[in-house]
Each structure stands twice: as structure tokens, then as C-alpha cells.
Amino acid sequence: MGVEGIGARVARKEDKRFITGRGRYVDDVKIVGLTHAHFIRSPHAHAKVKGIDASAAKDMPGVVDVLTAQQLVDDKIGNLICGWAVSSKDGTPMKMGAWPAMAPDTVRFVGQAVAVVIAETKNQAKDAAEAVVVTYEELPAVSSMTAALASGAPQLHPEAPGNVVYDWAIGDEKLTNDAFSKAANVVSLDLTNNRLVPNAMEPRAAVAEYDDAEEHFTLHTTSQNPHVARLVLSAFYNIAQEHKLRVIAPDVGGGFGSKIFIYPEEMVALWASKKVRRPVKWTGDRTEAFLTDAHGRDHISHAEMAFDANNRILGLRVKTHANFGAYMSLFSSSVPTYLYATLLSGQYNIPTIYAEVMGVYTNTTPVDAYRGAGRPEASYLVERLMETSARQLKVDPAELRRINFVTQFPHQTPVIMAYDIGDFGASLDAALKAIDYAGFPARKAKAKAAGKLRGLGFSCYIEACGIAPSKAVGSLGAGVGLWESAEVRVNPVGTIEVLTGSHSHGQGHETTFAQLVADRLGISVDQVQIVHGDTDKVQFGMGTYGSRSAAVGMSAIFKAMEKVEAKAKKIAAHLLEASEGDIVIENGEFKVAGTDKAIALPMVALAAYTAHNLPDGMEPGLKEGAFYDPTNFTFPAGAYICEVEIDPGTGKTDIVDFVAVDDFGRLINPMIVEGQVHGGLAQGIGQAMLESAIYDDNGQPVTASFMDYAMPRADDVPSFRVSHTTTLCPGNPLGVKGCGEAGAIGSSPAVINAITDALGHNKIEMPATPGRVWEALQLQQAAE
């Protein structure tokens, strides 16, 4: 490892501009002639749109135009798509209602747009929006899955009878039922996985510009995957052909999954820019973010685990209802199926699993991938079940896990996933040591003497990252391939530009990706520039989500680097009159091994571009590209232990200690990895203790601002103790697994396991707010 190579704690190159306020975000884009869009949104959760009268608004100061949903239909702009086809267990395809970018006849959630005002200023657009008269005929709404599935419930979409999108299953039902019939013990649990609002710091935004002469669009947008946005916008939405649409995702202030999807606002901004022949900007405010950014989670599950007399797991049976909201968002169908149920084996040897998932429409904001996407729901279910089982079977929770750990790799689970490598016992041992597990009873007694209830909870999570290979995800219904591309350009003076299809919106790619290049060539990261987020610069890419950028994106760079190095070595060998096989790369020089003959990288690069003296037949230049398609998912895993103290007077829970031991394979930049874990843990703790998106019975959001939606603050979380064990991933050349989501996936069960341990019973759901914990304590006292 060099000082700036793989494994070094290199300070983030991008932070200078972020910390000094010089990042360039979509809302910073200024174009001559810019107009501003403001959407008119439904105040009702379910209603017929009977009419829109914009005549008064069109005459107001600064108004360029008012465009309605019907005009969008008339211009044949396509409906929003769901890019992953999932079929019900009876083989029927999922039943999807149409989702137009603005609703021409029916609105199905509060915040759905019906029209847009384009004006010279944002304020003028808002003023005019108040003068647009929309006549609605209210319809009964369903805001919960229970209400949506009740007989006689209001129907959202004629295509989906009973509000059911699909009734899907995975695993072997008969084998699983047989296992339960032979069980010595069965433990069951009902769980709610609460709905979350992503709340990236930067709200979504779009700036669309249409060049009449070239018939060409440019879209600046807050996207985690600008190439996928361009593909979908051109292939499905009939807005522009791919070569006539440039999508730029500049600095993006956080995504957490919510900026994967192509939203109505981007589509409308593009379409409107051509309609009004002026550039159009839309920047969402926080209320619009609460109402329209795809939400996360929202499952209700019943789970049962069968054990033999020796406490070995015989089988797992799960029935989950997943709330999709009012429409099927881009990857929503895959989240509670292939990203969730395929992880239900956890870290354990489970001979047979049967899981059924019913997807349900409700009159709420659409739900899609949010940090972890399906995997937090799986780990919450499995780890809550393991802890509950340990308590019921009267086995130490660490011991019950250890008895059932997968220890032989590769390991084929009964739910598609084949784990390539891991050492679950090592992570658990390290976590037990770090928390001083043996000392817990004494700490609990001490807390009790001080009037506090102390509890300890485990979570031994596993997740799947780098979602791959393309062929496999294609066979499961994915509409896209999930490889990544890279191009390495060595400039004539020896500096390097790396073009990547990954997209950084907080992950630090400009540093970590440069570290890979620095490591291989023995140069400084300052010599390397990472280029991303622009479809005119990078040929293609799949973007960043699912903790895939190291395992897939960097592997593509690795492959391109290998090609660059091979050509550079040929040139160096030619110039040094040595054999190509004798050339080694060290400290930015190409050396003839065992001699003092060497030539520096800039000289090799210059030779490649002057082309005065290249080997016979060699093309000039030093630039190579690669596409990398992995052979398997990667499987980050770890052991988290949370220790809490509850104040019985107020129900307030303090996390007094939190130990996270993760196996992410090789770490590129441990400082950045720790930051990712800290952020993930805070989000998981937020889900466990604070956050919840709530609707009333009429589908009105109750938590549509930070006054009621509780985001975790610094003083809500402890000083985390983070460490690592390592098994190198055999599936990619770097041995990396991915670290972006683990914290959010592993932490919420650890917190609730600790709280239920302190309470002495299981009757509490996330978020375990002080009010709920206090109510749970009253239940216990009433029982006593």
C-alpha cells in the first residue's frame, strides 16, 4: 500500500468544494432565458379531476404558460414504467395501473401533479398556481394495506383487482411445511417495518433546455444514474431519442436510493422546455420531497421459524405484505421480492424457506428502494426472529446464532442466493469481545440500581451488493443489465482521467477511485481526475445504488487499467530496449526489473501520443475502456451489538454502546468506509427509534415536515465503535464487497432486540419512540 493507494486514509478530494460551499448542484445551474416551473398538486389522496381552469392564471404577471396533464397525453408522452417484471405464484404477470407524469383524470395520492405553471420567476409561478382552479370529485381512499385489502375497499386501478399488484412466492412450500411438522419448537413473530421518507439533504431538481436548431435536449438532474435516466426518458417516455438527449447529474447532495428513479418532474421539465421554447427549472422544496420522493420499506410480516431439539433451524415460513403506494415506481417490484426474500436465509443454515409476498396498492406516495432496499426488511425479520427464538428456547442469543451459522463456502441458500465467502463467527466473536458481553449482567444490575432498564441486542446481518450478474438478474425479470463501464485516459503529460458510469452523490468516488489508480501506478491521487455524471462524457453506465460502486464500478476501472498498463509496458519495453515481460511499474516509473533502467510515466504517455517511436503496428494514444459484469452478488456481513438504557419515567431510550463489526472484504479507504457505516447506522437507528411516515385514514400525510417526521440528530446516536474482520471477496479482482448500506441494514434489529430485552417483552414496533416505550412498560406493569 502506498500512502495514497488502496487501504490508505486519504482525505476526500471532493470535500474542499463541498465544505467551502462551492459544489455545483442542479439548482446552481443558470441559463440565459431560464423559466421556473411550479407544479399544481392534488390535496386529495383519491379524486377524479373534473376540470382545470387556467385562464386567469395565464394572464398573470410573468406567466409563460400553464400546461395540463391532458396536453401531456395529447403529446403522447409515455407513462412511467416499472423496470422489473415480477409474476405472481400462479404465473400471471404483475397487475399495474398506468402512472402518467401528470394525472389527467384521477389522482391517487396527496401531492400528485395535475398541471404545471411556467413563469419568469418561481414566485410568479406560485402566484399563478393559486389562480388555477382545479375541480376535484373526491373518492374514498385507502391509506393502509389492511384497508386496501378489505372486501369492498375502494379500488385504485382497474388493472389491479382488490388492489393487489402480485402475490409472489419463493422457496418450496411443501418441503417447508414438512419441516415445520417435524419441528421440536416453532417460534413466530409479527412485525411491522415502518415506512420511511429518504430526506436527502438536497431536494430533487431538474433544469431542462431544448435547442430548437439541433432538436437536442440537455437535462441537469439530481440523479444517481444519469445514463439510466437518459435510456428510460428516450426509450419509454417519447421525449427525445438518446443521441438527442444529454443528461447531467452534477454534484448531488445525497440520494439513498430516492434519486435512482426517473420522476414525473424531470419528464415534465423536458417536455415543457420544448413547449415553451425556453429552459425550465424545477427545484423541489422539502414539502414536495416529503410528498413525492419515493418512500422506503412499509412491510407487515408474519414469520415462523422451526427448530429441532438441538436448536438447529429446520425451516422458515414468511408471509409479507408490501405497500407500494399509489403507483409502481421504477424498481419497486423487485424490492420486496428479489432484494428481500432472497436474503431471508440470513447468516444461517436453513434447509428450507417458503416466503410469500403480496404487493398492495394504497393511496399513498409510491414506495421504492431506500438505503438497503429489501435487505433491511429481511435482516430485521431474521434477526428479530433469532433473538425472539433465543429467548423462547432459553438459549444464549449469540450461541443460537453460532449453532446455526453457515461455515462452509460457497453456500447455496434455498432462496437463490449463493454466498461466496464469509466468516460470521469471527465477526460475532469480535463484537462480543468489543462490547464485553460477559460484563453485561453486572452493567444491567448497576443500571437497575440507578432506576434504569438496560438491554442488549444482537444483529448478525448479511446483505447482497453489486446486484449481478446481468444474465442472472435478467432471468429474474430485470429490465436492465447490471454491469459497469470505465474508461482510463492517460493524457500526453501523464496525468490521468478516469471516466466511470458510477455516480458519486456523497460516497467519495473522486477519492477512492483515484486511490485505485494511484495504487497501481505508484502516483499521487492528485494526478488522477474522476469524471462522472454526464452522458456526453461517459459512454454508458448503470450508476450508483445497492453498494455497487466499489465491487462493480471499480472493477471496471481495474479492467481498463490492466489494458492501459499492458500497452504502456509495451511502449516502455520498446523505448528501453527491453523485454516487455521484464517491465515492472513502481512509483510512477516503468522499470526493467533488476536493472536501473527506467522511464517515467509521462515519457511513456508522451511517446504514445507523439507516436514517433512506437512498436511496429501499434496505434497511437493511451486510452482504454472496459465493461465489467460480475459473476455474482457480493455478500457483506457483520455482527452488531447494541446496548441501551431505558428511563422508565419517560420511556426515553439511550443507546449507551453500539459495536459494529463488518466484513466488507478489502477496504479501499477505511476512513470513508467508517463514514459510510456511521451514516448507515444513524439511518437504521433513525428507523428503529425515530422515523415513521404516517397517513391518516383519508390518506392525508400526518408527517410531512420535520416538525413531525423525526430525523436522527447527532445527539440521538452514540459514538459508534466500528471495526472490521476480513474475508476477501473471490468474485471481483479487488476482493471488495461494498459498505454503503450495511449500517442501515444491520442496525435496526440490534436496537429493537436491545429495547425488547430491556422491556422483557416483544410488544413494541418501530419506531420505538419514548411514548411507545412508555406504553410498552405500562403493558408490562399491568401484566405484573
Added chain:
Amino acid sequence: MYETTYHRPASIDEAAALFAKHPEAKYLAGGHTLIPVMKQRLAAPSDIIDLAKIKDLIGIEATSDALIIKAATTYYDITQSPAAKKAIPAIVHLTSVLGDPAVRYRGTIGGSIANNDPAADYPAAVLALNATIKTNKREIKGDDFFQGLFSTALEEDEIITSVSFPIPAKAGYAKMRHPASRFALTAVFVAQTRSGEVRVAATGASQSGVMRVPAIEAALKANWSVGALDSVKISADGLMGDIHGSAEYRANLIKVMAQRAVEAAG
């Protein structure tokens, strides 16, 4: 936000004159309530009259009997004031758990009291200490000032100039923070006046805003101790119940916060 005209008067009289001239005007202090409401287009004052920079409205002084805080003094300045710390440490503690640093640098005591949010912190101190609210027109006792949710004895054009807190024999404040807003989910201010009267006020709990708690006052009057409240029962009738806590939970918090406030008061 709708268009508005911003004024920064140099004196209280100038501010009042501006208000008289612009009937649709609003006074602005720290702006933590008015500005968000304006941004949501739920308020449309024609003119904004900023009081926060008027020198006569800023400052803290303590006499032998009272702690006098001028209305546009920021929370931050109150937390840093040696005079306030010496006179009524419970007021300084209350201020230190109000909002977050960004809020405390800008928010003002006069703004908080004039707004009378049912979960704000200062109303509990004003009521428990029966502070005197001085305005550009008159003096109003704490007992007469708060008149239900977001409603006070202030007239539209009236400006709070200072708040005078009588220095108590003992006082304490304990707050359970609302998990999202950091207002009081329920907080209680307990005070024993120098003449031996016990006054207790709870904020964040009642459906009608800050309130006295007679049951706790009686128990503490008989015996100023944490244990004296063990057997006190607080009714949930009339208390708020919402997604952050039931009325029963808030009733419990009134008692628990009162006990902790007594403990803090010593």
C-alpha cells in the same frame, strides 16, 4: 413567499409608527415562526418590521428582586449571561435546552412569548414565576398574559419590551423533548417564591397551551420534595394525544418532569 416590504427601525417608537402606517404589517423578531409560515404562503404581511436590531430591546440586568430580560435578547445571549445564571439558573437551563444552536443564536425571548406556541419553553417560566411582561403600552402579569393556543393579551400593534422575572427562592425546569421538533413534548417549570408560594406550570401537554398544575402545587406546598409527588395523580383529560405520545403519556410526563424539576431546583 409573497412579496413584502422589510423595515429595520432603530427605535421602539419608530417601529410602532411603522406599524400604525401599515395595517397589514407584522413584527419580526427571531423569525422562527413567521418566516416559515410566510415561506409556506400561509401568511402574507404587507410589511415586516424587524425588532431584532433595536438597541433598547436588547440586554439583561438583574436587580435584587428580579431578572429583567429585554425582549429582543437572543436565547444565546441569555445562556451566556452571568447575571441570568446568578439570578435564576433555571431560566438559563431552560434556554440551553431550547431548540438547537442555530435557533438559539437567532430566537428571542419576546418572540417566543408573543407567539405562545403551546409547546414552547418560555411560557412555562413566565407563568410559574408570574413574570411581568412590559410592553410599549403597559405591564401585563404572567397570570393574565397567555390566553390559549397562540393567543395572548397583546394587542395587534403592541410590542413586548422586556420580561421581568421575580427571583424565586427555588426554581427548576425539566423538559422531555419532542423527538422531531425539539419543542417540549411536555416540560414543567417549578418555583417556590420568596414568600413561600409554590407555582408550577406545564407546557407541551395541554390542548389549551401552557397551564398551571394545581395538584403538584398543593403537594409541593405541603412538602417541597421529589417524593411528595409520588402519589400525585395527573388526569389525562384535556391533554394532547398525538403520534408522539398519548394524553396518558403526557399526564405521566407532567409528574415525572415536575419531579425532575424539583430535583434540579434543590
